[in-house]
Amino acid sequence: MxxxxxxxxxxxxxxxxxxxxxxxxxxxxxxxxxxxxxxxxxxxxxxxxxxxxxxxxxxxxxxxxxxxxxxxxxxxxxxxxxxxxxxxxxxxxxxxxxxxxxxxxxxxxxxxxxxxxxxxxxxxxxxxxxxxxxxxxxxxxxxxxxxxxxxxxxxxxxxxxxxxxKKQATLSRLETHNTLLDTPHALDIINIKGQSQAKHALMLAAAGGHSLLMSGPPGTGKTMLASHLASILPPMKKDEAIESAIVRLLHHNVFDNKSAWQRPFRSPHHSASHIALVGGGNPPRPGEVSLAHLGILFLDELPEFTRATINALRQPIEDGRITIARASHSVDFPARFQLIAAMNPCPCGYYNDPEHECRCTPAQIQNYLAKISGPILDRIDMQIHVPRISIDELNATETDTLGHSVYIREQVVKVREKQLSRQGKINAQLNGEELNSITVFNVEAKHTLDEAAKRFKLSIRSYHRVMRVARTIADWQSQDTVSKAHVLQALSYRLLNTVF
Missing domain, CATH: 3.30.230.10 (Ribosomal Protein S5; domain 2)
Structure with missing residues (x-):
């Protein structure tokens, strides 16, 4: 032979x-x-x-x-x-x-x-x-x-x-870990003082998997809010843990038994190139968008990233994957991440701040905001303002009505299970056709949404993203029909793009 x-x-x-x-x-x-x-x-x-x-x-x-x-x-x-x-x-x-x-x-x-x-x-x-x-x-x-x-x-x-x-000995079978390890998160959202609207937005973003942009002056807690989002996200299932672990291993990131079940949180510096963000090299390696797969990609100081780097996010936000092409072959990496971004309203950070005077000229503010293109802003489901909190709010001893992260996480899991049983995916992943077949509006809610779309000149993509957020709000309140109140609340998380 x-x-x-x-x-x-x-x-x-x-x-x-x-x-x-x-x-x-x-x-x-x-x-x-x-x-x-x-x-x-x-x-x-x-x-x-x-x-x-x-x-x-x-x-x-x-x-x-x-x-x-x-x-x-x-x-x-x-x-x-x-x-x-x-x-x-x-x-x-x-x-x-x-x-x-x-x-x-x-x-x-x-x-x-x-x-x-x-x-x-x-x-x-x-x-x-x-x-x-x-x-x-x-x-x-x-x-x-x-x-x-x-x-x-x-x-x-x-x-x-x-x-x-040769049947002379027997190799031992590797006892792989197939049981969910639901380890508690080190952070607890109850420790964040004030910022009630921002915390409610985080809660809804976690429930529906929505992307979120936070704008506000320096020191208002935008980064802290983003880091606490991971504490209310549900743990990964077995197949999700495998996908995430494969990407981390391809990037030579060491993971252990506990971290294999926790959703990744990636926070690249704003000096990162677009290749570092989306991946590249030869052989192709995954970038930050893939390392954040099934987890959170947090971009702090969003306008400080180069315009090309920010625009490189367009395809992965829409498709949930990134394709890196080479002369001999192309490689697909998963990139279904939850985008959380934070920014100041201007270069000095104090535009429209009642306690600090803004030192920026209108041209500087316009150039600063212009780094975030309309197509990117269109793809972000929720946009909120994070104001400064007072000293009284900071020193308040009252317990937050939202409760501990563990409790919120249980509610998030229930809402996501409802979405998965109804449509097989979370609300943020619904396309326009699926939204129209699944989302039931009452007459007043549909009229309110249509009028708002005309008044604020919302694109079709923005229109659908408002529908997704409204659907999540209704799910959180255990309502099968989307009402006018749900639509108005969803619009309140969307109107930041009118200033860009």
């Missing part, structure tokens, strides 16, 4: 594509060739594999070794093909049974001594793996941190894998 094949995987974006590692031995001058669009780390595997097999005492064939990574048109990246190539060489040389190899998929980097090394991209492949075949990969110190949809076996050494395939 001069031929063998071994099943493996390669990660493109967040998808683990199947790869068949084919090994063919032919008579001739000993030579090792790898074909199938391998990049540098894959091509270097021949030296690691041959040294590992030699160190482990296996007889190497004095033949030409050809390794084909199929499909040939799929770019192959990473060092995780080492294990599959080594096992394929042994099977082609009749030192391993092919039938046993057919029962598993294999990933793992080999050291020169035969030890198996675990890398971030291998964990990401294991998380993305959905097939019926179990996967053998390098052992991890904390397997409970892996949230997997498939059966995984861990091995520390090449010899351990071979002994398992």
């Amino acid at each position: 001069n031929y063998a094949n071994v099943k493996s995987r390669v990660l493109l974006g967040v998808c683990a594509h199947a790869v068949t590692v084919e090994i063919h031995l032919t008579p001739g001058i000993p030579r090792f060739t790898i074909v199938g669009l391998p990049e540098t780390a894959v091509r270097e595997s021949k030296d690691r594999v041959l040294s590992a097999l030699n160190t482990c005492g296996f007889k190497l064939p004095a033949k030409k070794i050809t390794v084909n990574l199929a499909p040939a048109d799929l770019p192959k990246q990473g060092s995780h093909f080492d294990l599959a190539i080594a096992l394929g060489i042994l099977a082609a040389n009749e030192q391993l049974p092919q039938a046993e190899l057919d029962q598993y998929e294999f990933i793992g980097e080999l050291s020169l001594s035969g030890e198996l090394k675990l890398r971030d991209n291998m964990l990401a492949i294991a998380l993305a793996h959905k097939e019926n075949l179990p996967m053998i990969l390098p052992s991890t110190d904390d397997p409970s941190g892996i949230v997997s949809r498939s059966t995984l076996y861990g091995a520390d050494h090449l010899n351990a894998v071979i002994a398992h395939l």
